[in-house]
Amino acid sequence: MTNNKTVIQWLDDMKALLTPDKMVWVDGSDEQREELRRIAVECGELVKLNEEKLPGCYLHRTKPNDVARVEDRTFICTSTREMAGPTNNWCDPAEMYKKLYDIARGSYKGRTMYVIPYSMGPIGSPLAKIGIEITDSVYVVLNMLIMTRVSPKVLEVLGDSNDWVRGLHSRCDIDPEKRYICHFPEDNTIISVNSGYGGNVLLGKKCFALRIASFQGWKEGWMAEHMLILGLQNPKGEIHYVAAAFPSACGKTNLAMLIPPEYLRKKGYKVWTVGDDIAWMRIGEDGRLYAINPENGFFGVAPGTNEHSNFNALESTKRNTIFTNVALDLNDNTVWWEGLNKNLPENALDWKGNPWDPAKFNKADKTTCAAHPNSRFTAPAENCPCISDEFNKGAGVPISAIIFGGRRAKCAPLVYQSRDWENGVFIGSAMASETTAAAAGAVGVVRRDPMAMLPFCGYHMGDYFRHWLDMGKKLGDKAPKIFNVNWFRTDDEGNFVWPGFGDNMRVLNWIIDRCEGKADATETAIGYVPKPEDIDLTDLDMDMATLKDILTVDKDVWTKEAAEIEEHYKKFGDHLPAELRAQLDTLKKNLG
Ligand code: OXD
Ligand code: MN
DSSP states (O other): OOOOHHHHHHHHHHHHHHOOSEEEEOOOOHHHHHHHHHHHHHTTSOEEOOTTTSTTOEEEOOOTTOOSOOGGGEEEOOSSHHHHOTTSEEOOHHHHHHHHHHHHTTTTTTSEEEEEEEEESSTTOTTOEEEEEEESOHHHHHHHHHHSEEOHHHHHHHTTOOOEEEEEEEOTTOOGGGOEEEEEGGGTEEEEESOOSHHHHOTIIIIIIIIIHHHHHHHHTOEEESOEEEEEEOTTSOEEEEEEEOOTTSOHHHHHTOOOOHHHHHHTOEEEEEESSOEEEEEOTTSSEEEEOOOSEEEEEOTTOOTTTOHHHHHHTTSSOEEESOEEETTTTEEEOTTSOSOOOSSEEOTTSSEEOGGGOOTTOGGGOSSOTTOEEEEEGGGOTTBOTTTTOTTOEEEEEEEEEOOOSSSSOSEEEOSSHHHHHHHHHTOEEEOOTTSSSOTTOEEEOGGGOTTTOSSOHHHHHHHHHHHHHHHGGGSOEEEEEOTTOBOTTSOBSSOOGGGHHHHHHHHHHHHTTOSOOEEOSSSEEOOGGGSOOTTOSOOHHHHHHHTOOOHHHHHHHHHHHHHHHHTTGGGSOHHHHHHHHHHHHHHO
């Protein structure tokens, strides 16, 4: 497949370590995919679903101990602890290599070593990067064929270069005590052992495209971010692109695939999806920031996805999709999850493969759910009805606005704009979200998650903030404008005030108007807030007073917020850029 000496050497080393029975190159062809599907069904890794209703779709069940990313077992192994910073688990690289090789040694015995050459981003794009993952799991291969671009062309593009990311995945015994997801950013290497769950084993995604790539971006002068990318088309046919970072459970996939309210659709507004989870961004020849989605599919959370909450995501799952840990409806051999519809299946198996009794289902008790709360679909991006024409083009899309956000019941207004890039970096660095009843633990606890990168930044977060500031200096007046949104303000009874979903388009329109200098704003202690009359409420059951209410900046709430940011900043020690400390001081001064 290749004459690249660095690739050949690594594969030889891995074969000697793992001792597979045989090695198979994955070539991305339809014939090979069919053969792999057949093997996966035969060995029980996949269940074939109804070919008429869900052509090319399969169900997979993980071990019950292996259903999510494991942040406490995820490590950044840089040569010094300081480089990894206070927000990452760290281990000395030599020590960790030894530990992992001891775990993985001989683990492919009796198994096949699949070698997957893949591109993150359109093959050959100047913004794309190459990886090679080896795995002993057919499920992983079939998922990688959806989530990345796999082809022999990838090796042609690589040529003799050593600029590629090594990824070793071994299922071993799916032993949670020996489960490790480790990154060696200085060696472009990822090793994942004892897991079969997507986020831990599809190494192109969080491991490469965020943790390793954020480190590469820091060294090479570009950005790898946990952001969706969407294009907003106006009635004149002009498209403006925005990138947005929200922590999990804040609706990134929903915003990425938004359907505008009817009155805006009739006028000719439309949203195009470029990506729903990750953005790689570089400064283009014209000095603007250009973004690609390095992925080729969506690894989305199934529960709650339905034709109203996200029609386009649901449509994306109707062909060539792999479902993980959802329920199997035995009546017609299709899938079901909580929130798909109101028809609880009478004759179904739950995500563990046990008969499920709908009579015992109690929404508040997750153990009675048919689908695991973190059950997923792996769906090809090409299935998405609103996928952007730019998705497969390597040039990337020019970003007009960057949007941060989180779930804050009382704090952040519906939307506000930062004063400038530096102030925007401050907003991103202080980003936070409140925990919901959906997750274990106390409700309403504020978790700081800077730029939604807390679990994904492959180096010291203080240095990451510095990198953001440096990028702003390079971009100068071509820098995207930075905003913050909060769809989650609540009234005195705890109900969400803003309708969210498609109606978020009203806020996006204000954001684009601001970028174009067409909308006014009021300066507040935290930044620029819209004049209420500039948020279009056509066809919405909301009065001006209510809108004004969710645009307010409460001084007491923000004084407490500033104190919490001060506490949060202490973690970063002398890596915290002085500019951000000054931003905090300004905020405190503005609040009086
Ligand atoms: C994801 C995540 O799966 O952010 O995208 O956890
Ligand atoms: Mn994500």
